[in-house]
Amino acid sequence: MTEKPGQKAQQEGGRTAAGLDFPRPLTTVDVVIFTIQADALHVLLVQRGQGNSEPFPGAWALPGGFVDVAKDRDLEACAARKLKEKTGVASPYLEQLGSWGSAARDPRGWSATHAYYALMPASVAERALAADAQWFQILGERVKVKLAFDHDEILAAAVQRLRNKVEYTSLPAYLMPEEFTLPELQRTYEIVLGRPLEKSAFRTRMLSADLIEPVAKMRKGPNRPAQLYRLKAAKTPVYFTRTFNPPE
Amino acid sequence: MTEKPGQKAQQEGGRTAAGLDFPRPLTTVDVVIFTIQADALHVLLVQRGQGNSEPFPGAWALPGGFVDVAKDRDLEACAARKLKEKTGVASPYLEQLGSWGSAARDPRGWSATHAYYALMPASVAERALAADAQWFQILGERVKVKLAFDHDEILAAAVQRLRNKVEYTSLPAYLMPEEFTLPELQRTYEIVLGRPLEKSAFRTRMLSADLIEPVAKMRKGPNRPAQLYRLKAAKTPVYFTRTFNPPE
DNA sequence: TGAATAGTGTCTTTCAGACAGTATTGG
DNA sequence: CCAATACTGTCTGAAAGACACTATTCA
Incomplete structure (x- = not known):
């Protein structure tokens, strides 16, 4: 950061202080x-x-x-x-x-x-x-x-x-509401990636990462209720050492 | 990119064209x-x-x-x-x-x-x-x-x-001379990462990636000669789906 | 009971980690 | 032969892929 651009007729961005009289983007x-x-x-x-x-x-x-x-x-x-x-x-x-x-x-x-x-x-x-x-x-x-x-x-x-x-981080967690279920989080991953993920591997990975914690509530529906989770206090994203389904 | 910064006394970076008379970084x-x-x-x-x-x-x-x-x-x-x-x-x-x-x-x-x-x-x-x-x-x-x-x-x-x-790309290949051996490439990885890598896994990964090709020469020394390689024509880096030795 | 979705278990595959063992040079 | 480094093979373990299986709700 020593030299200054070649002097030209003063155009946009000029200033008349020492050494800074050249156009600025x-x-x-x-x-x-x-x-x-x-x-x-x-x-x-x-x-x-x-x-x-x-x-x-x-x-x-x-x-x-x-x-x-x-x-x-x-x-x-x-x-x-x-x-x-x-x-x-x-x-x-x-x-x-x-x-x-x-x-x-x-x-x-x-x-x-x-x-x-x-x-x-x-x-x-x-x-x-x-x-x-x-x-x-x-x-x-x-x-x-x-x-x-x-x-x-x-x-x-x-x-x-x-x-x-x-593929290798917990970023989709920031797209989720305060409380969410694991199937909902998986759905968000799938929407962003545009391809389905394996339920079992997904759950294992998410639960073994120091990322979410269960709350004492369930999401009710016309079927078996799902455990609700929330992001842990530490808000920085988690990095995994492998991607999901390596494309081809 | 519609509003412009609040008008102030014209300081550095000013220009007197329509709508652009505000200081520029x-x-x-x-x-x-x-x-x-x-x-x-x-x-x-x-x-x-x-x-x-x-x-x-x-x-x-x-x-x-x-x-x-x-x-x-x-x-x-x-x-x-x-x-x-x-x-x-x-x-x-x-x-x-x-x-x-x-x-x-x-x-x-x-x-x-x-x-x-x-x-x-x-x-x-x-x-x-x-x-x-x-x-x-x-x-x-x-x-x-x-x-x-x-x-x-x-x-x-x-x-x-x-x-x-x-950890997961072939970037160190760009730090190598035109021709190099696999142990030399591994040494470069180890220098950048600051830790030793397994020889066997390293060789397998590098050779199965579409990254380098052997040349018809060997590096001579006071021991068994090593095969010389060069980067393949495609110069874009290779991405692996796993990192090397996951730290901890 | 059945539909629907939540969640678990099991077998296989892949690949790194560890490390022993073989190969090939110069001295 | 020995030292030194290149290179290969083999066993193990961790984690994903595939997928069957069980669990729990509402209608």
């Missing part, structure tokens, strides 16, 4: 917020304003926006702020996904976005959505609408990362 | 370049200029610097450029690590860096080093000198990521 943060609804993985999108001077008017996009150097202490705080603004709540899981930056991705100029992804239970996500926000079902790695900027690509990367980590 | 890219030297993991550091008006004069830092909106098409190209400037060569492996951004990490103001990490063979890395660059041995997750900015933290994250991925 735009800096944004975007958040891919996942939940499970109606037995399917969903992502939260917001519709961009119509007909103003900004790019992609009316298009659907990931929630996000410019870093506010006055409001945001750091990138994660910025992501948490965007998340709260659109959902009304904090997320039980928020992880950095990566960054995308290029001259071409935003018509307003060279820009770089720091992408995060978040998981939240459907029960939480149903309340307090922003007016311009809506849940979209994930089909493959995409949604049925064309997204603004390179958000299609970011979304696809988030889905891939989620599916990959679900 | 500084945008940099840093690269953690690893190699193996003298049976130990090493990282490339550069010494910052002495006594100029920039922060951390004379301190060691990761190679990197500001994104140049005129030169760099995208972030990865910027990282590849920094890498080439310091080592004289391209790296066989370059992956994004994450981003670090906050108001505090750079005394010049709110800044965000996009961090990458790279792997290269010692043979390549020995030639054509920049004058201000030097290899430092990794001790634990650090080096023996205090680094500029938050580069200690970024380096620690890179070492963790590398160690973690080495």
Whole structure:
């Protein structure tokens, strides 16, 4: 971090302090917020304003926006702020996904976005959505609408990362409500992975991991009741040493 | 990406086009370049200029610097450029690590860096080093000198990521010279992981992966010669479905 | 009683861990 | 021959895959 870019006629991002008078890229943060609804993985999108001077008017996009150097202490705080603004709540899981930056991705100029992804239970996500926000079902790695900027690509990367980590971590637990049964947790794994899992191996793995604890209640139904569990206090995800059903 | 940050007196990063007249963070890219030297993991550091008006004069830092909106098409190209400037060569492996951004990490103001990490063979890395660059041995997750900015933290994250991925991928292959033996590859795994591996299981895993192919040569020594291998044409890393010796 | 789902047990397969044993060079 | 390292084989154990079996509710 020593040299500075070749001096050019002062364009966007300039400042006249010593050594910093060169153009700066735009800096944004975007958040891919996942939940499970109606037995399917969903992502939260917001519709961009119509007909103003900004790019992609009316298009659907990931929630996000410019870093506010006055409001945001750091990138994660910025992501948490965007998340709260659109959902009304904090997320039980928020992880950095990566960054995308290029001259071409935003018509307003060279820009770089720091992408995060978040998981939240459907029960939480149903309340307090922003007016311009809506849940979209994930089909493959995409949604049925064309997204603004390179958000299609970011979304696809988030889905891939989620599916990959679900193979060997307890991440789906963050998509569950406060109390849930083992078959419900297994169903969530299956929805994210898109394939069925063996009940026996699944139960063994989950119960031997230091992840969930039973509560003194059962889920009633038209059949044998199921034991209810909740996440243990330690909220960090559990990593397993093997994936589930190794694909081929 | 719709709202813009609250308007303030125009500070650094301002521009007077419609809707973009708010301060922009500084945008940099840093690269953690690893190699193996003298049976130990090493990282490339550069010494910052002495006594100029920039922060951390004379301190060691990761190679990197500001994104140049005129030169760099995208972030990865910027990282590849920094890498080439310091080592004289391209790296066989370059992956994004994450981003670090906050108001505090750079005394010049709110800044965000996009961090990458790279792997290269010692043979390549020995030639054509920049004058201000030097290899430092990794001790634990650090080096023996205090680094500029938050580069200690970024380096620690890179070492963790590398160690973690080495458990279930073929990444160490990118630290090997053109031709190498299986015991040499195993030694590289052991250096990165910091623990011995079982010879038998290691050989079985490597040979059954579609990763390396024998060349019609042997490594001679004062003992039984060893078969030489090279990486197969497909250069993408191989992912295994289990880790090596699950710790504890 | 039967449908439906929860939960367990059992056998097989896979692969790492451990480690002994064989192979091939130079001295 | 011996030392040294390359390489192979064999036994064991842990955990997943497959799937049958038992358990408990409501209608």
